[in-house]
Amino acid sequence: RVLxxxxxxxxxxxxxxxxxxxxxHAQQPQPEELAA
Structure with missing residues (x-):
């Protein structure tokens, strides 16, 4: 209907x-943050 x-x-x-x-996607921790 909307269409x-x-x-x-x-x-x-x-x-x-x-x-x-x-x-x-931007909220996911970066790889360097996971390693810390």
Missing amino acids: KDDPRAIFTAASKAQAAADWM
């Missing part, structure tokens, strides 16, 4: 999902 009302909704959702994935 019928706004065909760009899938792109908006994908963009927000990518931003969330990037943020989660």
Whole structure:
């Protein structure tokens, strides 16, 4: 239904999902932090 009302909704959702994935990836400890 949302896609019928706004065909760009899938792109908006994908963009927000990518931003969330990037943020989660940035929260992971770096290898040098794990070794300390």
